[in-house]
Amino acid sequence: MARTGRRPGQTETREAILAAARDLFGRNGYEGATIRAIAAEAGVNPALVHHFFGSKDQVFATALHLPADPGAVVSAILDGPRPQVGERLVRLFLTLWETPASRDAFFGVLRSVSTTEQAADMLRGFIQGALLDKIADALDIPPLRVTGIAAQLVGLAMVRYVVQVDPLARASHEDVVALIAPAVQQYVDRA
Amino acid sequence: MARTGRRPGQTETREAILAAARDLFGRNGYEGATIRAIAAEAGVNPALVHHFFGSKDQVFATALHLPADPGAVVSAILDGPRPQVGERLVRLFLTLWETPASRDAFFGVLRSVSTTEQAADMLRGFIQGALLDKIADALDIPPLRVTGIAAQLVGLAMVRYVVQVDPLARASHEDVVALIAPAVQQYVDRA
Numbered sequence: 001m002a003r004t005g006r007r008p009g010q011t012e013t014r015e016a017i018l019a020a021a022r023d024l025f026g027r028n029g030y031e032g033a034t035i036r037a038i039a040a041e042a043g044v045n046p047a048l049v050h051h052f053f054g055s056k057d058q059v060f061a062t063a064l065h066l067p068a069d070p071g072a073v074v075s076a077i078l079d080g081p082r083p084q085v086g087e088r089l090v091r092l093f094l095t096l097w098e099t100p101a102s103r104d105a106f107f108g109v110l111r112s113v114s115t116t117e118q119a120a121d122m123l124r125g126f127i128q129g130a131l132l133d134k135i136a137d138a139l140d141i142p143p144l145r146v147t148g149i150a151a152q153l154v155g156l157a158m159v160r161y162v163v164q165v166d167p168l169a170r171a172s173h174e175d176v177v178a179l180i181a182p183a184v185q186q187y188v189d190r191a
Numbered sequence: 192m193a194r195t196g197r198r199p200g201q202t203e204t205r206e207a208i209l210a211a212a213r214d215l216f217g218r219n220g221y222e223g224a225t226i227r228a229i230a231a232e233a234g235v236n237p238a239l240v241h242h243f244f245g246s247k248d249q250v251f252a253t254a255l256h257l258p259a260d261p262g263a264v265v266s267a268i269l270d271g272p273r274p275q276v277g278e279r280l281v282r283l284f285l286t287l288w289e290t291p292a293s294r295d296a297f298f299g300v301l302r303s304v305s306t307t308e309q310a311a312d313m314l315r316g317f318i319q320g321a322l323l324d325k326i327a328d329a330l331d332i333p334p335l336r337v338t339g340i341a342a343q344l345v346g347l348a349m350v351r352y353v354v355q356v357d358p359l360a361r362a363s364h365e366d367v368v369a370l371i372a373p374a375v376q377q378y379v380d381r382a
Binding site for chain 2 (some may be wrong): 107110111113114115120123124127128132143144145147148150151152153154155156158159160162163164165166167168171175179180182183186187190
């Protein structure tokens, strides 16, 4: 939604910076994206990026939230019957990954974690701090089993979207749900 | 094993080139490793690399075979009872990923596929051409289900070794087998 004739508000500016960051992290990875470039793409002064986020790390961490927003994941788990947790999670991630902004963010993260220790550290901190225990609590299963689910979903993204191995890359949403949901569900149901 | 005083044979030279390639692809990714650098690290003339492999793509594809040697994977599937296919596959990959050479190769591949289309194309070609149908045939399951297994195993590597999310990163082999093997096995057993 383009707005003209007035200065954008704080929320809009912040969102514009995050959108630019996701775009640049997505295209160039963690090391290839600078505060200066993010500011330029967002059309703001670099000082504003520092004002809102403090550092490039913080911009990255904030942009990271999108492809795996903890609130959305916990809602997907809680909002519905337990025997369909696997199905809801797979549907949630398929939707996220097929939304251009989230998808670009995910690829940016992937590129970053496989090339820089620092990005892997940040992502690990985010997952361990913001996601793992919340989900383990919501499901009442051990955190180790949540990492099994995470592995299945991360691997789905790698094989379907990054390496694009057929027949998984071209399978419909329904076929992917039918394929992957039972694998996720057995982590939930296991005694 | 250092040898002195005689020229290494063809097999040894070829292996030295592949070892150097795995090292450089592992450290620098697909684009960062050149034929010249691989030759230098292997202590051979670049012309020899061309002689053995033709192109950098071919060196890469050949080096790729290691972390997922089709023969080893098919053997792991066939050599033992069907109800333990999942367990054997998880054990095989844990062993591969905890062997420095295979692990470096895997990280090299990961770095490459997440940063260059060409590397993703090569890996896809390799998986679809050399792995998928062999495994689907060996297990007598549809290829789509093999990609579900691949997703679970690739994701295991990402979460355990690349992002190093605890408790999965620090779990023992036995705990990882107990966690992941049932997820793999249900792809095999599913009606």
